[in-house]
Amino acid sequence: MADEPISEKKRPATLGDVARLAGVSASTVSRALSRPDLVNEATRERITWAVSRLGYIPHGAARALAGRGHRAVGVVIPSLRFGVFAELVETIQARLDEAGFGILLGHTGGDPEREYEQARALVERGVDALVLIGNAQQPRLLRLITDVGVPVVTAFDYDESSALPCVGVDNEAAGRCLAEHLLDQGYDEIAIITQPTLSNDRSGKRVDGVASALRQIGRAVRPEFLIECDGLAPSARDAMGALLGGEKRPRAVVCFSDLMAIAATAECRAQGIAVPGEIAIAGFSGIGLSDMVDPPLTSVRIPAVEIGDLIAERLLAHLMDRAAVGSALVAHELLLRESTGALREL
Amino acid sequence: MADEPISEKKRPATLGDVARLAGVSASTVSRALSRPDLVNEATRERITWAVSRLGYIPHGAARALAGRGHRAVGVVIPSLRFGVFAELVETIQARLDEAGFGILLGHTGGDPEREYEQARALVERGVDALVLIGNAQQPRLLRLITDVGVPVVTAFDYDESSALPCVGVDNEAAGRCLAEHLLDQGYDEIAIITQPTLSNDRSGKRVDGVASALRQIGRAVRPEFLIECDGLAPSARDAMGALLGGEKRPRAVVCFSDLMAIAATAECRAQGIAVPGEIAIAGFSGIGLSDMVDPPLTSVRIPAVEIGDLIAERLLAHLMDRAAVGSALVAHELLLRESTGALREL
DNA sequence: GATATTATTGCAAGCGCTTGCAGTTTGAAG
DNA sequence: CTTCAAACTGCAAGCGCTTGCAATAATATC
The missing domain is CATH 1.10.260 (434 Repressor (Amino-terminal Domain))
Structure with missing residues (x-):
């Protein structure tokens, strides 16, 4: 009334x-x-x-204009379809929200061109800070960042020599660690199914890691055992099909995401190939499902939530107290499960 | 130079x-x-x-203040961890981006209280429109919406009597359709693993749908066969464990997400129960992985991308040309796969 | 050529909110 | 009773950009 x-x-x-x-x-x-x-x-x-x-x-805009800052940070990721990015975004949003900051999203589909555009669009929209993925930004983007002077933190890849502060794992070590495990298990011909490594420095470094482990024992990644796909299940499955159809079959396949690994496993199952036993398959990221599938998937867990927390924390420290932001290395974790179990004697 | x-x-x-x-x-x-x-x-x-x-x-804020609108729409979802929401968000972002609109995100964790807060925060931030999930908003939220006069579209549930325009499937029909399929296959004791139905009208309606199918043949959902969990894999698996450990075992289990269904399957596998054969398991959403697991999962596909497109389209029509926004019913699709294959004679 | 149009551009008034600075009030100290 | 600091408040000047309206220049109509 x-x-x-x-x-x-x-x-x-x-x-x-x-x-x-x-x-x-x-x-x-x-x-x-x-x-x-x-x-x-x-x-x-x-x-x-x-x-x-x-x-x-x-009225937010009026506030922002009158000098309070926009209270928003932009996050530019390849795609929410990949669980780790979704987790990252969600974590950052939750943490920043507590401090009254909102987050604006941009998707690149893995295209560096679009990464630039999206970042720029977010800057234009007035974000007070930016979160990017990986440490392979185009020079153009780097220039934009310094020109505008927005603080930036990159996620998922730790790189000492990065121009930008970063929070992530050592992808090369992660790749190496997984390969060494495979080698230990007796799988010596390792193939890789990856997203395009050109636009994805994390994948590139993981490949390097695997190669490095192989080099230790005097081997190398055969060119035909390095297959790129778009990262989604169908194309990963096709990639596995190609591997299986080749002259020589790999003994182990590492996929740079669990999703791809599960798809690869499906292809093996369809062709009646035992995993593990005939072929070992390992994933990356350690999504929640990886231990629910059959066989449970060996994977390198990338702690997206922890990374998100650290990033949010850094961002806030900088935004509120102008603290300098530094990089942080977070640990990956090898999740040993059945999919890379013992090799069956042939 | x-x-x-x-x-x-x-x-x-x-x-x-x-x-x-x-x-x-x-x-x-x-x-x-x-x-x-x-x-x-x-x-x-x-x-x-x-x-x-x-x-x-x-300068975005200045533009907004000077009367051009903020060119941003807010999307409030339970969690990006659920693939369908991630897909929805990504689709909407991509479509709106083409028109120069950005999107601001809010997570509720399924809590109506937080839904209100997040929506409000987004409004405050100046979004020109809002996307919400489902049609069970608190009166308080509805009031806020009309007070402020932001256009809103809800996603995933189509409801003729909704106060807000909505784009989604008929969840009751979807639930019924899946139950009927199970019944056809000979599975007559159906259990349900769901997210909390109080804060999730989609789930509630699906339950109704299943119940309705059962009623057709003179049965009902046994109370102990309706289990709520937080929607993530571990708790879904626990739920399945509870079902299996009960007095009477269900013959079929429908899970309101594929993730939960896969987790439930894992529990059966662990207990040596054949799926299908002894127990049929079906999911919801039709995520990309559902046909890659073993057994391939029967699921009701909810076309998140299509819904996102329709929403973006409507929003833009309204934002650019002030067109009225109306609701749209999109079709769900029953994906028949092995997990609900023929019942094994006992 | 004179007048009516049309194409360009500048003026100035805000949009709604924050903030430095200054005025007012009140209580305490001298 | 003054004097002064402390505690509140109000004033007014923007923040950077958009836009209706008016002014000027250029082109077209008779």
Whole structure:
């Protein structure tokens, strides 16, 4: 009954409306809202009342323009379809939200060109900081970043020599570690199914890691055992099909995502090839499903949530207290499961 | 060599800077940027030159404030961890991006309370429209929406009587359709593993659908066969364990997401129960992996991409041309696969 | 040639909110 | 009773960009 709005209809209430209703100046309302301690308690209460009476909602753009910053950070990722990115985004959003920051999203589909565009669009939109994936940004993007002066943190790949602060794992070590495990198990011909390594430095480094492990024992990755696909299940399965149909068959296949590994396993199953036993298959990322499939999948867990937390933390420290942001190396973890179990004697 | 910035350092270039450099007024620059046809070609070229010379990037907040709208829409979802939401978000982002709109994200974790908060935060942030999930918004949220007057479209559930325009499937029909298939196959004791139905109207309606199918043949869902879990793999697996450990075992289990179904299957496998044969398991959503697991999973596909497209389309039509937004029913699709194959005679 | 159009551009008034600075009030100290 | 600091508030000046309106220049109509 006390709810009928004063104004005729549309126009949302402004600071001024609240001020008028509360019988104070706009400045006071503004302060009451952002620095309550500066305002007399009685006044503040009257203002609070007016605010809810009018259903007043501060106008973000006006605030941003008047110098408070936009309170938003942009996150540019290849695609939400890959679980790790979704987890990263969700974690960052949750953490920043607590501090009143929102997040704006951009997808690249793995295209560096689009990465630039998306980042730029987000900057234009006014983000106070940017999160990018990996450490292989185009020079153009790097230039934009320094020109505009937005703080940036990159995710998922730790690289000492990165131009930007980064939080991630040592992908080369991760690749090597997985390969060594395979070698230990007796699988010596290792193939790789990966996303395009040109636009994906994480994959590139993992390949290097595998190659490095092979080199230790005097071998190398055969060119025909390195297959790129778009990262989704169908194309990964095709890739496995190609591997299986080749002259020589690999004894082990490492896929740079669990999704691809599961697809590869499906192809083996379809062709009646035992996993493990005839072929070992390993994944990457350690998504929640990897231990629910048959056989449970060996994988290198990439702690997306931890990375997201560390990034959010850094961003906030910088945004709130202007603290310098530094890089952080987080540990990957080898999840040993059946898919790379013992080799069956042939 | 011709790249040294005029200004000493920081302050990003403004419209005024460009105007000065190009020897015109700010208004002209503004027009050259947003309505090129209104500006003389020669002038426009000079402006373009000045823009790139200065690396000028328009200030989003100022634009928004000056009346162009924020060019952003907010999307509030339970969690990106569920593939369908990630797909929805990605699709919407991609489509809106083409039109120069960005998207702001909010996660609720399935909590209606947080849904309100997140929606409000997004409104405050200035989104021009909102996308919500399902049709069970709190009255409070509905009020906020009408108060502020933001256009809203809800996703994933089609409901004629919804207060808001919605784009989605008929969840009750989807549930019924899956149950009927199970019944056809001879599985007559159907259990359900679901996310909490209180905060999730889609699940509630699916339950209704299953119940309705059962009622057709004079049966009902036994209370102990309706189990809620948080929707993630581990808890779904536990739920399956509970089902298996009960007095009476169900003959079929429908899970309201493929992820849960895969987890449930894992539990059966661990207990040496044949799927199908002893127990049939079906999922929901039709994620890319569902036909790669063993056994391939029967599922009801919810076309997230199509829904996202339709929503983006509607939003844009409204945002650009003020067209009214209406609801749309999209078809679900029963994907018949082995996990609900023939019942084995006991 | 004179007048009506049309094409370009500049002016100035904000959009809604934050903030430095200054005025007012009040209580304490001298 | 003054004097002064502390506690509140209000004033006014923007933040960077868009836009209706007016002014000027260029082109077209009689």
